Each structure stands twice: as C-alpha cells, then as structure tokens.
Amino acid sequence: MIKEYETKLGSVKIDTERTIIFEYGIPGFENLKQFVLLEPEDTYPIMWLASLEDKNVAFPVTFPQLIRNDYQFTLPQDLTEYLELEKPEDAIILSILTIPEKEDEITINLAAPIIISQKNHKGAQYLIENEEYKIRHLLKEELERSKAILSVQKDGE
Amino acid sequence: MVEQDNGSIKIGFEAPKDIKIYREEVYEEIVKQNKAALESDVNRLGKIKTSIPKFAGKDNKQST
Numbered sequence: 436m437i438k439e440y441e442t443k444l445g446s447v448k449i450d451t452e453r454t455i456i457f458e459y460g461i462p463g464f465e466n467l468k469q470f471v472l473l474e475p476e477d478t479y480p481i482m483w484l485a486s487l488e489d490k491n492v493a494f495p496v497t498f499p500q501l502i503r504n505d506y507q508f509t510l511p512q513d514l515t516e517y518l519e520l521e522k523p524e525d526a527i528i529l530s531i532l533t534i535p536e537k538e539d540e541i542t543i544n545l546a547a548p549i550i551i552s553q554k555n556h557k558g559a560q561y562l563i564e565n566e567e568y569k570i571r572h573l574l575k576e577e578l579e580r581s582k583a584i585l586s587v588q589k590d591g592e
Numbered sequence: 593m594v595e596q597d598n599g600s601i602k603i604g605f606e607a608p609k610d611i612k613i614y615r616e617e618v619y620e621e622i623v624k625q626n627k628a629a630l631e632s633d634v635n636r637l638g639k640i641k642t643s644i645p646k647f648a649g650k651d652n653k654q655s656t
Contacts, residue, residue: 463623480644495632501644533625534632544629547622560626562618570621578643 442485443493444473454487455551455558462547462560467492470558472527472551481532484549494549496529502543502574504581508563510550518552518559527551532574541574 436451455470469487480501486492499506510520520526529549533542545568551558 461626462619463626492630494626494629497644531626531629532632533629534636535628536633536636538636542625544622544625546618547625560622562622570618570625574643581645 440471440487441490442471442473442483442487443490444475444483444485447471447473447485452556455484455556457558457560459559461494461549464489464492472496472529482529484529484531495532495534496549497532497543499528499530499543499545499548502530502577502581503545503572504584506545506568508548508565508568510561514550514559514561518550518557519554520552521554525552525554527553533571539573539575542571543574543577544570545572545577546570 437448438451439446439448449471453471455472457468457470459465460467461470464486467486467488470484471487473483473485473493475483481495481497484494484496510518510526518526527550529551531544531547531549533544535541545563546565547560547562547570549558550561
C-alpha cells in the first residue's frame, strides 16, 4: 500500500512494506518506531534514515564499508534471531554521519551501526564491543586510511 | 572484591558497577551523537558525497 508521509526531506510516497520498525527505538529517540530509508539520487551513497512519525528526525547514513573498507564485526545470536538473519546479505548495515558546517569535521559512527533486516523489516542500533570502532571517526581520515589499504592491495597483485 | 568483616562477608560490586557505568556512558555518547547527526544539513551533502567511493574494496566482508 502506498502512503504519503511528511519527512525531513519533504513529502514522500512510500510503500508501507518499506517501513522499518525500530521496536526498541534508536538511542535518544526511543519513542519513534517507524522509519524508512530514503535514497535520493543526488546524495547517494549518503542516504537518510527518516522517521515516519516525526518529520524533524532523519539521520544521514551511509554504508560503513565504503568509508572503512575492512570494517567487520559479529552480531550476537539474540540479535540475529530477532532480525531473522541467516546470512550477512540479509542485513543492511548503515553508519550514522554527523555533518557540521566544516567539511573537515564530518564524523561517522563506526561503534554503533544501524542494522536493518531485509527479512522481517526490523531494525536496531547495535553497539559493537570493539575498541577499534569509535562513535566519532573523522570521515576524512577514514577515507585516507581506506585509500592507503586499497593501494597496498593493488600493488600486491 | 570480597572482604571479611567480623565473620560476615562483605561483597563489593566494584567490577560490575564499573562495567555498567562504562556502558551507560557509551549509551549517552550514542544519544549525543545521534542528536548531533540530526543537525546535519541536507544541502551540504552534494559536495561531500563525491569523496565517498561508490563501491567498496573487494575484500570487504560483514559477518553475522
């Protein structure tokens, strides 16, 4: 069923099947349960996890592996069961970006990614217990780090 | 931490308490960062997206 919603990106018509339920909320926004992933072409691969209940709430998100190309973690069994994940491809992993005025100060949250199940359309913000991943990493530094890793891989081929 | 005191045993909860405080602090940090993320400006995105590669490296894996 197509429904029209007011979001931070304006009025959007979306299929209700695309609704993602955050039953346990997102830290700081526990009262909001229904979100949608908006993928406007002009900002992709930056997308928006937008609330369908509060049009002021939309988090800019992107795929963390684009920023940190060796990003990996293991989800606990209770979460994989809750999200009905059988294989990694069943999940969409997103990291929240914080975009202040100065471009050099953009940060990405690699410690607490958003996990969305393509199986049951439920989502959660999960805290990875790995000191390697922080709540604030400078995007600039991460991109430089990933670029360096890729060039080493190419040289080795 | 366990210590003897006049025959009764006092049990300190220091270690678990520390862990709990640490988690609450981290939780508060996530809340803070989520709120800061909301202040992001849609109009600034067009510029920065060009610096993000469209496709990840070939060895990129996510395990569940």
